[in-house]
Amino acid sequence: MGKKSDAYATELEQLQLAIVETQSWTIKNNLRVVIVLEGRDTAGKDGAIKRLTEYMSPRQTRVVALPKPSDRETSQWYFQRYVPHLPAAGETVIFNRSWYNRGGVEPVMGYCTPEQYAQFMTDAPRFERMLTDDGVILIKIWLDISRKEQAKRLKERRVDPLKQFKLSSLDAEAEARFDAYSDARDRMLDETDRSFAPWTVIATDDKKTARLNLIRHILSVLDHVTQDVKKPAPDVVLTADKAKGKLAR
Numbered sequence: 001m002g003k004k005s006d007a008y009a010t011e012l013e014q015l016q017l018a019i020v021e022t023q024s025w026t027i028k029n030n031l032r033v034v035i036v037l038e039g040r041d042t043a044g045k046d047g048a049i050k051r052l053t054e055y056m057s058p059r060q061t062r063v064v065a066l067p068k069p070s071d072r073e074t075s076q077w078y079f080q081r082y083v084p085h086l087p088a089a090g091e092t093v094i095f096n097r098s099w100y101n102r103g104g105v106e107p108v109m110g111y112c113t114p115e116q117y118a119q120f121m122t123d124a125p126r127f128e129r130m131l132t133d134d135g136v137i138l139i140k141i142w143l144d145i146s147r148k149e150q151a152k153r154l155k156e157r158r159v160d161p162l163k164q165f166k167l168s169s170l171d172a173e174a175e176a177r178f179d180a181y182s183d184a185r186d187r188m189l190d191e192t193d194r195s196f197a198p199w200t201v202i203a204t205d206d207k208k209t210a211r212l213n214l215i216r217h218i219l220s221v222l223d224h225v226t227q228d229v230k231k232p233a234p235d236v237v238l239t240a241d242k243a244k245g246k247l248a249r
Contacts (some may be wrong), residue, residue, distance in 0.1 A: 008208045011230070015215040016055050018225045023092060025224045027060050030089035032136045035218065036098045039143030040181060041174040042153035044204045045096050046166070048143070048214050053094065062087075065096040078102060078120060079127050086136070099124065103188035108180045109173065121191045128197040139221050141214065142189065142201045142240075146248040147178050149205045182249050189240045199240040201247065213237050 026033055037045045053061055064085045073081045079099055087093045097105075102120040106112040112120075132138055145153075154171050157163045174181070193199045200217055204210035216232040219225050238246065 008212070011212055012051060012215075014227070015212060015219070015229060016051070018219050018227055018229050019052065019215060020055050021226065022219060022222050022224050023056055023060065026092065026222065027057065027090040032087040032089060033092040033222070034087060034131065034136055034138050035092070035094045036100065036138070036140045037094065037096055037143065038098065038100050038104070038141065039204070040145055040150060040178075041168065041171060042150050042157070043143035043145040044207050044210055045143060047207060048211050049094055049096060051211050052215055052218070056092065060091050061094070062091065063094045063096055064098075078116070078123070086131070099127070100188065100192075103192065104181060104184045108177055108184050109170070121187070124192045125194050125197065128192075128194065132196045137222070138197050139218060140197060140199050141217070142185070142199055143204045143210065143214075144201050144243075144248050145204045147175075150178070151175060179249070182247070185247065186244075189243070193240040201238045201240060201243040203236050203238075209233070209236060 025031075037049065039045055049063055053063060062085070064082075066081065066085075069081060082095075082099050085093060085095075099120075102112055102117065103124065107114075107117045128138055154175060157166050157171070189199050189201070202210055202214055202217070212230075213232050213236045216230055217237050219229060220232060
């Protein structure tokens with residue numbers, strides 16, 4: 001375990017150095033980067049973001065995790081509350097859950113109407129096309145976790161006092177509605193995967209492997225690393241089309 005942990009820490013530091021170098025380049029060139037992180041509860045979004053952003057520029061990096069919409073926000077154009085958080089020149093914005101709440105959580109939990117859900121599936125690619133046509137670099141990542149591993153992590157949350165802020169009233173629903181979330185995920189990936197805004201799936205049952213591969217993937221998309229870093233592992237990081245039939249159910 002010690003050797004494996006040492007190898008993880010060594011590569012993580014190398015990848016973080018590469019992220020710092022790459023972000024320096026995005027800042028210098030006034031690039032705008034949006035990273036969308038989606039996945040079931042316990043899939044590892046928070047842990048991945050923590051390692052990714054640990055040494056990134058605090059001024060040019062923002063993590064956005066919006067709360068439940070207010071009554072006023074629910075009356076707005078659906079994408080309206082996300083637009084103010086989009087990056088300006090040189091900034092990187094990471095959405096810890098995003099507009100894709102309407103592609104997964106909302107329809108499964110009954111928080112939107114079938115008509116609103118259908119409209120979202122039509123509008124999301126249009127919205128993202130507008131972003132990418134304007135020069136925004138959009139990286140969309142789905143973190144996939146198995147039913148067994150999710151149940152294990154949810155159980156750990158309930159008994160670990162240091163994880164109390166991760167507890168949610170919806171945890172039980174995450175397990176009970178696993179199949180419904182799988183169906184929503186499949187449709188979301190199928191209907192919103194586009195050449196200008198593709199989805200990438202990362203298997204997360206092994207947290208550390210997932211974190212390393214997430215950073216590798218981001219580096220490969222931005223494609224500005226002068227040092228030698230590993231490529232994403234093909235059995236861990238998959239395009240949406242190659243992930244079909246391999247996703248957790």
